[in-house]
Amino acid sequence: MTSQSVTPASAPASAEPKVNWTILLLGFAGMVIGQFMAILDIQIVASSLPQIQAGVGASADEISWIQTAYLIPEVVMIPLSGYLSRLWGTQKVFLLSCSGFILMSVAVGLSGSVEQMIFFRAVQGFVGGAMIPTVFAVAFTAFPPAQRVTASVIMGLIVTLAPTIGPTLGGHLTEQMSWRWLFFINVPPGMLVLFLVSRYANFDKGDPSLSKGFDWFGLVLMATFLMSLQFVLEEGAKNDWFADDEILLLSVVTLVTGPLFIWRTLTYYNPIVELRAFANRNFFVGVVMTFTVGLALFGGTFLLPLFLGRVRGYSAAEVGTTMVVSGLAMFATGPFAGRLVRLVDPRVLMFGGFMMCAWGMWDAHAVTDQWGFWEFAGVQALRGVGVMIAMIASQQVTMSTLPPHMVKNASGLVNLFRNVGGAVGLALLNTSLTTNTALHMSELTQNIQNTNAGMQGMLAAMQERFADSVDPAGAAMKAINGMLLKQATTLAFGDAFAMLAIGCAFAAFVTLLAKPVKQQPGAPPVASDAH
CATH class of the missing domain: 1.20.1250.20 (MFS general substrate transporter like domains)
Incomplete structure (x- = not known):
């Protein structure tokens, strides 16, 4: 901050815009907490799957879908969130994502059957996926160049710590309370995120003109490609890979839709994902x-x-x-x-x-x-x-x-x-x-x-x-x-x-x-x- 005082008075036009650090840091902190929750939920169930299996009466094959159902839809939202942030603005996308994540966390915790749980986990992964990459974009656009390394350190801590401590936190929560609290625990920090982001995270404005010519065909190709790929990677090992007809079929779908999606993205004038x-x-x-x-x-x-x-x-x-x-x-x-x-x-x-x-x-x-x-x-x-x-x-x-x-x-x-x-x-x-x-x-x-x-x-x-x-x-x-x-x-x-x-x-x-x-x-x- 002291470096601003030595800027020559004759160069106000070329100087960087003055940053309100209180607003920037509070808004960024809210987004970081949301990102932490979204990444944590990938692994928080890892050490508690036997307890969840007993709680909802699931089979060994069904219980693995508690993690898989979260990851497959999430992988579609992560690249899509960049387009939505440019269309609606980062703040609006993040608030919608966090609100849906909280609601689905409660729904998963209240689930009475494994089918309900898998459905709500899938929706939770999809809506929560937008909270992960938007924080990276803010770190490299809202922060001045000199402070971007500090923002990167914070993000690095979140991205690496969340999946690492997930099994630790999940194990102790399950043992001290019950497996349902693996999901209910998201509500208090989620409310804090909604408050901080709604009040302080107005970092950019959306561009409504991007809605014209939205690439629905590209979206279908991207979703089919990424979800098929993720399913094959998640389920292939336990199903003996290509010996399983479903894995073989989805592998073919992946090989067909992947190149088509890349072609569509490189040739369409308003692509969902910018591969350049x-x-x-x-x-x-x-x-x-x-x-x-x-x-x-x-x-x-x-x-x-x-x-x-x-x-x-x-x-x-x-x-x-x-x-x-x-x-x-x-x-x-x-x-x-x-x-x-x-x-x-x-x-x-x-x-x-x-x-x-x-x-x-x-x-x-x-x-x-x-x-x-x-x-x-x-x-x-x-x-x-x-x-x-x-x-x-x-x-x-x-x-x-x-x-x-x-x-x-x-x-x-x-x-x-x-x-x-x-x-x-x-x-x-x-x-x-x-x-x-x-x-x-x-x-x-x-x-x-x-x-x-x-x-x-x-x-x-x-x-x-x-x-x-x-x-x-x-x-x-x-x-x-x-x-x-x-x-x-x-x-x-x-x-x-x-x-x-x-x-x-x-x-x-x-x-x-x-x-x-x-x-x-x-x-x-x-x-x-x-x-």
């Missing part, structure tokens, strides 16, 4: 980085709770407590990363961040069935710090060289690719776990067939232990089979962690393709960042 931003080299590299951040962020958040529940038998609260290390590491790194971005080439930070993430994931490839809080603490700390540094740096590389009129659409694309990266990561990890568990189980059982003294001794000891049962030999074999399955599952998790590590290391080298990012004009010295 990809002609900007830094934007293209940044989107690849964002895709990888999504893969590492959601992949790591998916693997760890699954391992702790499936192998260690942890409760929802115990899973949440173990997961908190990653969130704390990210929270502590955010301000530090913001200062680093001003001092160091963002490409170097992206490279270092992804390599740290790769290091942490590679350490976890040696996981055993005895690993718990302390063994995973170092892994989570490295992953948390690395993802945070890489995300904040990639935001600067991605958005800094785009012209202002492209920012709203570009922010939708960035968020879309992070979500799709997460979906691709989960699909690959699910497939890897299923395939490698069977592979390791086969290897272990083959070794047993070469009957050795140790195995015979273990079998005899087990038969003695189950001597009182109807079939001691059968019970002993069942127990040994359970032990082998646990070992095979643990080895498969190690393979999955290694796969994530290789992906992060590959992304680290892709960062070197970006062009140097010039400091934004008017950026103050680093020492003044305290403001």
Whole structure:
């Protein structure tokens, strides 16, 4: 702020407009809280699915749709929100999105059947999706260039912290109250968001002329393509991919509608999504980085709770407590990363961040069935710090060289690719776990067939232990089979962690393709960042 006092009096016309920081920060804070809720709700149910399943009487296949139903419609709204923001204005879109999100949160919490729950979760994901990318657009349009790094740090914290602490918060809420409070908890912060955004977030005006020639055909193509893609990625692994007729059909639909949507977007005069931003080299590299951040962020958040529940038998609260290390590491790194971005080439930070993430994931490839809080603490700390540094740096590389009129659409694309990266990561990890568990189980059982003294001794000891049962030999074999399955599952998790590590290391080298990012004009010295 003090830098404004040294601006020459003769240059008022060229000076930046004076910013009312109270209004800007209160409006931005409201939007950030809304964004946090929308991202949090993706993962908040992760550690509480068994309790929800029991509560609504769902089958194992049906309960997975509590997450899938949220993600599939959300992936359509994220890119569409850029167009709606230009048409109606950011404030109106955000208020409509938040209002619908709150209503649907209550509806999901009151659901009496799994069918109701899946329907309301789908609507919740669709309407809430607009709260995610609009915050990115505001950070790069409403904030002066000198303060955009600070806004990026705040967004980076939200985007990385929300899915990380989701299972933690969800586990404790379910254990202390009930699973319905996973959704009711959105109401108080949602009301605060509506107040702050309606009062302080009037950052821009809409352009009603955009409604003329709205591309309905393009919208249908985009929705069909993205929803089919998301469904295939979410459900493919559990349905044995192309062996399932539905997955095969939707894969064909994806392959047909994807190119058609790109063609329509590039040729129509008023496209829903502006793909020309990809002609900007830094934007293209940044989107690849964002895709990888999504893969590492959601992949790591998916693997760890699954391992702790499936192998260690942890409760929802115990899973949440173990997961908190990653969130704390990210929270502590955010301000530090913001200062680093001003001092160091963002490409170097992206490279270092992804390599740290790769290091942490590679350490976890040696996981055993005895690993718990302390063994995973170092892994989570490295992953948390690395993802945070890489995300904040990639935001600067991605958005800094785009012209202002492209920012709203570009922010939708960035968020879309992070979500799709997460979906691709989960699909690959699910497939890897299923395939490698069977592979390791086969290897272990083959070794047993070469009957050795140790195995015979273990079998005899087990038969003695189950001597009182109807079939001691059968019970002993069942127990040994359970032990082998646990070992095979643990080895498969190690393979999955290694796969994530290789992906992060590959992304680290892709960062070197970006062009140097010039400091934004008017950026103050680093020492003044305290403001």
